[in-house]
Amino acid sequence: MRNRSLQKTTAISLFIHTLFFMLILFTAKRQSHFTMPSAYTVNLVSIKKSLSAKKDSTIVRKALIPPKKTETKKKAKPIPAKKVKQMTTRDKTASAKVTKSLQKERTVLIEERISAIKAKKRIQRITHLRSIIDLRKKADEDEEIIIHKEQGTNALDTSEQAAVSDRTDGTIMDAYYGTIHNHIRQHWAFPDLGEENLMAIVSFKINRDGNIESIKLEESSGNAFFDRSTLNAISKAIPLPRPPFEMEVGIRFSP
Amino acid sequence: MRQVLIPILALFILIPSSLAAKIYIDITSPALRQLPIAIQDFKGHPSGKEISEIVRADLEYTGLFSFIDEEAYLESPEEPFHPENWKPLGIEIVVKGTVVMGELLFATISLYDAIEVKGILKKRYSAKKDLLRTLSHEISKTIYEKVTGQKGIFTTKIAFVSKDRDRKAIYIMDWDGHRIRRILGIRKDALIMTPHWSSDGGKLVYSSERNRKWGVYMINFSNMREYLAYSSEGTNLTGDFTPDGNYLTLSSSKQGSPDIYLLHIKTKVLSRLTYSSGIEISPSVSPEGNEIVFFFDRAGTPQLYMMNIDGNNPRRITYDGSYNTSPDWSPSGNRIVFCGRIGKKMQLFTIRSDGTDLVQLTYDGNNEAPSFSPDGRFIAFTSDREGTKGIFIMRTNGEGQQRVSPKNLRVFGPAWSPR
Numbered sequence: 001m002r003n004r005s006l007q008k009t010t011a012i013s014l015f016i017h018t019l020f021f022m023l024i025l026f027t028a029k030r031q032s033h034f035t036m037p038s039a040y041t042v043n044l045v046s047i048k049k050s051l052s053a054k055k056d057s058t059i060v061r062k063a064l065i066p067p068k069k070t071e072t073k074k075k076a077k078p079i080p081a082k083k084v085k086q087m088t089t090r091d092k093t094a095s096a097k098v099t100k101s102l103q104k105e106r107t108v109l110i111e112e113r114i115s116a117i118k119a120k121k122r123i124q125r126i127t128h129l130r131s132i133i134d135l136r137k138k139a140d141e142d143e144e145i146i147i148h149k150e151q152g153t154n155a156l157d158t159s160e161q162a163a164v165s166d167r168t169d170g171t172i173m174d175a176y177y178g179t180i181h182n183h184i185r186q187h188w189a190f191p192d193l194g195e196e197n198l199m200a201i202v203s204f205k206i207n208r209d210g211n212i213e214s215i216k217l218e219e220s221s222g223n224a225f226f227d228r229s230t231l232n233a234i235s236k237a238i239p240l241p242r243p244p245f246e247m248e249v250g251i252r253f254s255p
Numbered sequence: 256m257r258q259v260l261i262p263i264l265a266l267f268i269l270i271p272s273s274l275a276a277k278i279y280i281d282i283t284s285p286a287l288r289q290l291p292i293a294i295q296d297f298k299g300h301p302s303g304k305e306i307s308e309i310v311r312a313d314l315e316y317t318g319l320f321s322f323i324d325e326e327a328y329l330e331s332p333e334e335p336f337h338p339e340n341w342k343p344l345g346i347e348i349v350v351k352g353t354v355v356m357g358e359l360l361f362a363t364i365s366l367y368d369a370i371e372v373k374g375i376l377k378k379r380y381s382a383k384k385d386l387l388r389t390l391s392h393e394i395s396k397t398i399y400e401k402v403t404g405q406k407g408i409f410t411t412k413i414a415f416v417s418k419d420r421d422r423k424a425i426y427i428m429d430w431d432g433h434r435i436r437r438i439l440g441i442r443k444d445a446l447i448m449t450p451h452w453s454s455d456g457g458k459l460v461y462s463s464e465r466n467r468k469w470g471v472y473m474i475n476f477s478n479m480r481e482y483l484a485y486s487s488e489g490t491n492l493t494g495d496f497t498p499d500g501n502y503l504t505l506s507s508s509k510q511g512s513p514d515i516y517l518l519h520i521k522t523k524v525l526s527r528l529t530y531s532s533g534i535e536i537s538p539s540v541s542p543e544g545n546e547i548v549f550f551f552d553r554a555g556t557p558q559l560y561m562m563n564i565d566g567n568n569p570r571r572i573t574y575d576g577s578y579n580t581s582p583d584w585s586p587s588g589n590r591i592v593f594c595g596r597i598g599k600k601m602q603l604f605t606i607r608s609d610g611t612d613l614v615q616l617t618y619d620g621n622n623e624a625p626s627f628s629p630d631g632r633f634i635a636f637t638s639d640r641e642g643t644k645g646i647f648i649m650r651t652n653g654e655g656q657q658r659v660s661p662k663n664l665r666v667f668g669p670a671w672s673p674r
Contacts, residue, residue, distance in 0.1 A: 173278075181280050189287035189347060191319035193403055194587070194631065203277065225404045229285070232347055232370040250279040 124171055172244060179241045180206075180249070188233035190226065190255055198226045202234055203250035210239035218250055226255070289321035290402065291345050295332040296325075297352030297362065302387060306354060306362060309391035313409050313431070314399065317632065318650055341369035348375075348402055352394075360384050364394055366401055376401050388433055408628045412672040413635050414450045414459055415646055417664050423447050425461065425474075430628070430635075430648070430671070432659030439474065439481065441465070449624055449668030453496045456673045460484065460503060462492045471505055471518075485518055485525075494538035494549075497564070504538035504547060515549055517564070528566030537581055540564070541608070542588045548572070548608075550580045559593055561608070572610035581624055584608075585631045585651070592616075592625040592634055592651075603636055605651065616653035624668040627651075635659075635669040 204215040215234060220227050230253040294311045297303030314320045323344060330340040332351060341349055352364040359381045366376040378397055382390040392409040399407035411430045416423065424440040425447060441447065441463065450461040459474045470486035471493045485491060489508035494515075496503055503518045514529045515538050528547070529535045534557070537550040544564060551560045551569075556577045562569040573579045576595035583592050585605075592605045601623050603616045616622075620640030627634055631651065638647045638658075646660035646669045660666050 177278065177280050181282060185282050185284075186286045187345075188282065188285040189290050190285040191290050191403065192288055193319070193405060201279070223404065225402070228371075233285070235370050236342070236345070248277045250277050252279050252281045254281070254283050255285065 176241070176243055177249075180237075180243075183241055184233055184237045184251060187236035188229065188253070190229040192255070193225075195223065195226070195255070198223055199252065199254045200227050200230045201250050201252050202230050203248065204234065205248045206240055206243045206246065208242065208246055210242045212238060212240065221253075226253075229253075287321070289319060290347060292320045292322065292348040292350070292402070293328065293341065293344075293346045294322070294350040294398075295328070295330075295352070297354045297364070298332045300354040300356045302356060302360065303352060303354035303362075306387060306391045306394065307350075307352060309388060310350070310395045310398065313392060313395035313407075316431075316655060317399070317407070318655055319403065336365070336367045336374075338367075338369045338372045348398075350398060356384070360387060360390060362390060362394065364397070366398060388429065392429070406630060406674055408630055408633060408671075411629060411674060413626075413646065413648075413659070413669050414452065414672065415660070415669045416447045416450065416461070416667045418443070425450060425459070426666075427672075428660070430633075430659070432646070432661070435661070435664075438479070448492060450670045451493060451495050452670055452672050453500050454498050454673055455500060458496075458500075459670075460493050460496065462505075471503065484520060485523065489513075492536060494547075495540045497540050498542060498544040504540055506536040506538065506549075515547070515566075528562065529569070535560075539582045539584050539591075541584050542586055546608075548582045548584065548591055550582070559591070572608070573606065573613075574610070575613055576604075579604075583626050585627050586629055587631050590631075590651075592627060594623045594625060603634070614653075616649065616651075617656070622647075626669050626671045628671045629673045633671075635671050637667060637669065 198221040199219070200217065200221040201219040202215065203218045205213040207213060212234070215231070217227055217231065221230075230251070233253075234251070292314065294307055294314070297307045311322065315322060323346070327344060328340075329344070330337060334340075336349055336351060347368065347370050349367040349369055350364060351367070352362060355361040360383070362380045364376075364378055364380075365374060367373070368375050376397070378394075380390055380393060389410075395409040396407050399405070399409065408430055412427050413430055414425060414427050417426055418424075419440075422440045422443045423445055424437045426435055426437050428435040438459075442465075446464040448462040450459045452459055457476050459476070461472055463470060463472050468486060469489070469491040471484045471491055473482045473484045474480070475482065484493075484503065485505065487507060487509045489510075490513065491505055491507045491509075492513075494504035494506065497517075501520060503520055504515065505518055506513045506515050508514075510527075512532050513534050513536050514527060514531070515535050517526045517528060518524070519526075529549075529551075531551075531553060533551060533553045535549055535551050538547045539549070540547055546561055546563055548559055548561050550557060551571075552558075553560075557580060558571055559573040559579050559582050560569050561572050572591075573593070573595070576597065578596040578601075579593055581594040585591065589608060590605045591608055592603060594601050595604050596602075597615075601621045602618065603622045603625050604613055605616065606613045616634070617636075617638070620638050622636050622638045622640075625634050625636040628648075633648055633650055635646060635648050637644050639645075641658060641662070643662065643665050644667065645658045645662065645664070646666050647656055647658050649656040
């Protein structure tokens with residue numbers, strides 16, 4: 001009896017341990033998966049405080065805006081609270097001057113920020129347009145260039161502490177997903193057979209060289225002909241445009 | 256205990272690796288709406304080329320396949336199939352064939368998948384020498400079914416009425432207009448109206464006026480004899496069979512104005528479905544057999560109405576146009592094709608069975624008497640756009656309109672056979 005209960009308890013503890021272990025593994029795996037190191041953001045915060053707006057890159061300025069705002073707010077608040085009645089005209093003009101200069105600085109900052117955002121948007125639009133307009137044959141080369149460019153900017157950002165690292169990751173990835181979306185779609189042939197509500201998911205791993213591994217039909221549409229057309233689309237699309245890193249994707253097809 | 260534990264542990268260790276974050280990308284419409292296919296000339300006998308041409312034309316007409324110029328093929332018909340010769344051309348399916356002419360016509364076809372690199376099918380046919388077209392259509396049917404999973408129309412027929420020099424006649428032809436045969440001829444001064452097929456394809460029913468009396472007649476193909484199914488005073492015009500084949504819808508003016516009735520074919524019991532003083536004609540039964548769409552002139556302008564099979568719940572479904580008639584239900588039951596007047600010309604339209612989503616399909620000349628193909632992808636109709644009224648076919652979106660009946664034949668009311 002005792003023996004058995006011991007076995008049971010060991011079993012249960014093993015079970016719980018594995019569960020715990022699995023959770024850790026799972027979360028670890030999730031984190032390690034290209035969500036772009038959180039280390040960047042941590043770095044940024046510390047540098048923001050130590051560096052008092054000495055670097056001239058617009059990106060740094062962008063990063064610096066939020067703390068400044070809070071500072072000005074903090075300064076502005078206590079003054080009226082304590083010395084509202086005692087304020088002389090001098091004080092008023094002085095404070096007005098301060099606020100004016102602050103405002104000026106702010107408008108400059110805002111303008112810079114706007115122009116930075118505009119520039120970024122333009123780049124995004126261009127990459128997007130390119131990914132759409134590019135001819136299939138040319139696509140491979142051009143996309144590579146785009147990716148390299150994006151990586152280049154990203155590298156700059158990281159060296160100069162990008163405030164928007166997460167967002168640029170998004171654009172690289174979005175651009176890449178966009179290109180493989182277009183690339184696979186170009187190869188997908190499925191005649192309109194009047195069937196609606198078809199949906200199939202095909203998943204696979206994309207290697208650095210654009211070849212794929214372990215392709216599988218994750219979810220069948222229930223229509224063998226539709227399923228086949230989706231698998232054929234991917235077979236025909238190989239090699240895919242090179243990804244920035246090895247990744248696993250699922251393609252959800254619907255006519 | 257251990258025996259149970261080990262697999263469980265293994266499971267827990269293995270699961271996390273498969274749970275890695277994965278991105279899903281949606282692709283919602285294929286860039287190619289046509290399947291790239293290559294049908295090489297069948298080798299072995301000169302008739303092989305003819306057969307492969309018919310097959311190619313059949314498949315091309317469906318609008319579901321794309322062909323590239325044979326000049327671009329890297330592989331000759333004599334060479335064995337090699338996927339690397341087809342992949343660069345983007346071709347997914349390759350068909351090769353051999354024809355041998357002896358006492359009979361023998362054809363062997365092979366279907367290959369160039370992407371998955373495998374043979375899909377190898378099939379052998381034999382037929383009398385004069386059935387070359389039938390054999391070709393059979394090959395088309397097999398390929399279509401293998402590649403799309405649906406039954407094609409390649410072996411279906413179209414029945415229609417025509418007037419010769421000396422008499423009225425009912426004809427049957429292949430869907431592509433070939434092999435026209437007259438199955439019934441009657442006196443020139445008699446009248447025959449649009450025929451209707453039974454759902455098993457074994458019978459054809461039509462109205463005819465003989466000796467100044469309107470009757471509903473039926474031909475049974477098993478013995479090729481004509482029967483009188485119903486006759487009475489007034490004008491009797493037949494509509495569809497019900498899907499179970501037990502009843503016939505018809506309109507009769509024996510009580511004054513034309514009303515719609517349901518006739519039990521065996522017992523000849525007639526049940527009346529409509530009672531108005533207006534004109535109610537052209538009944539067409541839904542594929543499920545639970546509803547009837549019909550022509551009714553109650554609203555001043557004649558329009559299409561719908562009612563239950565027992566005559567209850569009549570409701571108007573068309574509102575556009577001034578004269579909507581000749582409805583025919585699609586085999587899937589979601590659309591109705593009909594003929595409506597625009598200006599002074601009759602044109603064809605489809606509409607959802609709930610009365611929404613009206614689509615105009617024809618624009619030239621007068622286009623009338625539409626009939627859906629059994630797969631619901633095509634419509635046969637009559638048109639006078641080229642002078643004499645001929646039978647045309649088109650896809651249900653209005654594409655691929657072409658005349659299939661001979662130019663010298665003046666025709667009426669096509670009816671597309673079931674499979």
